[in-house]
Amino acid sequence: MAPFGIRRFPFGSSLLLQSTRLAQSGLVEGVGGHILRRFSSGVTIEQTLPKWEAEEGKQISEDEIAKIRHAFNAAKEKFLKIPDPDALKEMPQINPKGIYVNKNLRLDKIKVYGFDYDYTLAHYSANLQSLIYDLAKEYLVNELRYPDSCLEFKYDHSFPIRGLYYDKSKGCLMKLDFFGSIEPGGCYFGRHKACLIGDIVQHFVDAKLDFDTSYVYQDVNQAIHHVHCSGLVHRAILSDPTKYLVKNGQLLRFLRRLRENGKKLFLLTNFPYYFVDGGMRFMLGDSLGHQDSWRELFDVVIAKANKPQFYTSEHPFRCYDVEKDTLTFSKVDTFLPNKIYYQGCLKTFLQITKWNGPEVMYFGDHLFSDLRGPSKAGWRTAAIIHELENEIQIQNEDSYRFEQAKFHIMQELLGRLHRTVANSDQSEEYMSLLWEINEERRKARCTMKGMFNKSFGATFLTDSGQESAFAYHIHQYADVYTSKPENFLFYPVEAWLHAPCDIKIMPHHIKVSSSLFKTRLTYGSASSGKIE
Template identity: 25%
Template sequence: MIPKVYVNRTLNLKRIKFLGLDMDHTLIRYRTPEFERLSHLYMKEKLVRRGYPEIVRGLEFHEDLAIRGLVIDKTRGNVLKLNRHSAIRASYHGLKSIDFKTQQKTYKSTYIDLADADYLAVDTAFSLSLAILFMQIVELKEGNSGLAFPEFAVIADDVLDVLDEAHRDGSLKEAVKVDLDRYVIKDPSVVAGLEKFKKHGKKIFIVTNSDYTYTKLLLDYAIDPFLKDHKSWLEVFEVVITSAQKPRYFYDNLKYLKVNPGDGTMVNYYDRLGPGVYQGGSANSFTKDFHVMGDEILYIGDHIYGDILRLKKDCGWRTAMVIEELSREVGQNHLAEPLNVDIDCHMRTKEPLEEELTVLMTQKSETGHGVDEKRIEELQHQISEIDGQISLLIRQQQNMYNHYWGQLMRSGNEESYFAHQVDRFACVYMAKLGDLLELSPRTYFRAPRRPLAHELAHELAHEGTV
């Protein structure tokens, strides 16, 4: 059977007592292009009302403009894709690609420090519309000098603020509420999986930043219709924590409010945590009140920072990440395999030429005479031709994923920064929650042995002599 859950660190589900779930984009799946198109619309309207030129209202939503894991350089108006070491591997200013020489001149050889407030990470599905609109407005600013646009950093802050406002003021949620079928995916297999895990004694809980009213709306819609062993989602989930303020929930010590599921009213709660619906609180009191160790909890979310990174660092819970783009990327990997083989073939052809050129150039530098200059020119020409062929193949490969940014999980041959974070902080990852829930609650996920660079080098050298 082809695996759908990918393992970074060994995880034994038999040891897991509590299964925690984020709601949005994890337990409840959205039709992401439709939702991001809606966000894009509301953001434009709010920006125009704040004084942005009317031309902004006419911008069309293009979902391919952004992928998760990008970084916005607020000061320069650029959008960057980083490798695992935080080095820039692709960049755009507006809708125009920045060539390598310009990129080098702008950023020198520095690595991007994401702790710097001048950079903004695009790390959730909810952030895609933000990056798309930022790129489009930068393009408008550069192409319309007569229009009054603010500086790039102000644009970035404004776009982020109107997105947050659209979530805070309920405008996005109201639009979803009146057309749930358009924006929310119902998945009966997820409900069946939850009930199966309950039969095996797992306690299931939700920690979401959404408020109780919206949480109830989605759970009533996507969970209750498919229940077979329970009457309501209230019986499925041991605890439902709303308005959790993640990632603050994982490192702070806020107090809980107890929510009345019938009417949504809340009261201060000072007792030991038990089954029910709550608002706020903290992971520290959760583990303490339920007498559970961090490594006995598996929490599943889609936000690398809000759900996974801070949780892993501050709580020691086991972590699983949902990456909805993964399904398509894995499929495209198979289709791209002939191109990858062709690229490897060209690289193997180039390597001995480069080695020969290195010997000749070294000899030239050390002796200053007796070097075949004609051969050096031939080698340089051959290598240049092969590089051109490889570049063409790489562009074809990139277009199989995303025309602007290529693969989500890679930057060329290297891991993307996004993939590096997943590797560091997620014990396991998958395209959707159902991929985990369809497995046995007694599954033992074993991490594969990873060869180190020196081991891989000797292995490849051995293969070359066989």
């Protein structure tokens, strides 16, 4: 795969130039292409103040710039030294296996636990993404007549992250912040779908082929849909489960603990039963007894549920005959033990089970297919975000916290500088200092981004420290989130989970401030070298 970090985009270059021109003319391009006007009174300080007062204000500004310059130089001196280890030890460590709460949740009120299968109960190795990528590119070449050269593509594990958006008209993958704005530097050509789209678009551009970027998106979607619906990926996984699936005795412990505490359990998945059965037997087989079956852990098992339509449709349930591999014709008006059910809908599910919304909690990894419907239906929801554990581990590292402290010091200095000087008083010293502070902030931001993903940075954060659009959707559709369901083993079954009150959006984020440095920098006199 080509190095995305150095790609240039003919589709997006005009937009960047247009945005620059708009900014210079007092116009700002908003989300969705709307044009917003920057309003200005057009009145300068000199027009509103007597001359002597304007001159006095100018002298005060120069003094403040000198203070900020001294503080900036003092901060840079501190950057050359390793931060105080004692200060780092005092910073709270975030638990990579913690449960993070968006909405208060009393587990003692939860009587029913529901689970998705894929990436929720099932843990996969990194080989799965490459498998889906390879099967999809073969379909594109063999069935949709894409160039044979596409078969040379290799999946790049280091490129994609979750939560990217694709601009079908421009052929760009974008990382958005929680306002829906495009992240600066977060627009790239091009996880398995994102990587395949990126490789094809880049290949076509390099070969100077005439193509429509929206067709590439449709074709890749079709290819990946075929890989799943045809059973190609399911059969490949079951034929070599040790390569793709991860055994998980802790999951069995968690499910058994729920049963022992009188909780009801159900499995609701879009996958066919044979695939789920093969995976569950492999993952739990070493921990289950010889006479035990994973199906005994669940009161209801529903396969091929067709989420998210399951939550809004009125499709009837069908009972699945495991031995004959067929659907029966008898009406389903009750769920029997050790039976498998296909299709169905939420309305009938609630009518049969009599399980009320707030007493049900559903676990899933996909925010829109798994969790948006249950959230709107009144179920409590738990998002399983596997990337969370690794990103928290990075946030806990001293090197990351050091760079974050540097970033926030520069932010504080910039805020001070902007508040001090009026637009009409932007002297040469002001512009020089503004550029230097911005440059130090940029370096810290780039260093932090590279610790996560060199192309897109952190999954949950933008380069500017804002929560990403992906983080916003977690906040919107998940009452709690964690990296694995079995992390609930670290909490009592009757625990009360409370959302912290001192956060912006994501409770696993902690801002590392300038107090990381032993000699605290505070704004003060030029001689003190402090920044308040």
